[in-house]
Amino acid sequence: MKATRFIIIALLVSFAVLTTPHVPKSHAQQRATSSACYNFPNLSSHQMQYAGMAYGQPGPVLPGETFTITASVEKGSAVIRLVGDWYGYMTLAGPVTVGSTPVTLSYTAGPTGLPAGAEGVVYIVDSTSTGFDSGVMMTVVTGCNLPGCDMGLPWSSDYVMGVFVADTTLAWGADQPITPPLTMQAGKTAWVLGQDATHEYYIIYWACSVLWVPVNSMGPDPEQLWNSRPLPTNVVE
Secondary structure, three states, rough: OHHHHHHEEOOOOOOOOOOOOOOOHHHHHHHHHOOOOOOOHHHEEEEEEEEOOOOOOOOOOOOEEEEEHHHHHHOEEEEEHHHHHHHOEEEEEEEEEEEEEEEEEEEOOOOEOOOOOOOOOEEEEEEEEEOOOOOEEEEEEEEOOOOOOOOOOOOOOOEEEEEEOEEEEEEEOEEEEEOOOEOOOOOOOEEEEEEOOOEEEEEEEEOOEEEEHHHEEEEOOOOOOOOEEEEEEOOOO
16 A cells, blocks of 8 residues: 555544542653653544545554544544554554444553554544545544553542633642643644632543643533533532
8 A cells, every 4th residue: 555545634632531539640740751642642633534534643552552443424524543643554443444333443452552653543444435536524532541540540420521722721729730731722622621619620531641621711622422421510629
């Protein structure tokens, strides 16, 4: 497969990963700098996708990380893979043909991380029933788990996926910015647990960490999976 067949859509860093809502700051800081589940969980989308396109930006992968992708096509079909490089030469999982029934692929990094030569984890659309000139409407839900990050998580159905409406600097708490600064770009998503006692901040999950962002920085996620579900306003202690 020629490299020229592949057009890479480089999505910026995102770490929408589940974790416990009561992580001590020292532990949260350690997890946030670990590059856990780099980028991949934020590749969920409902959009037209084309043969020969790879989605994601390769980045660091830690031993034991498990990456999953569940995809379905409204009309027709597509062949997808999880791959470890920009051009789809290194297959990590698949290929699998996706139709109207959702299909899931998964890959778990080994004890030393990715195989030699791999750059990260992205997914690639090898072919579609419409050919290279016309795309198919595909719903993709991606996720990543790092053992020890969310194992035994006291999860709640009240948690909602939110989307950043503006570039936002992440913080450990009110007036406690992360150093060096870390910014989530507009359009990226993260789990929203609730708000602080002043209702001026959302408390979110990000990179196995519990962090704070201003309430005006996030809104409901319009993707089909969440359908603009209102973000929680309950106080997180």
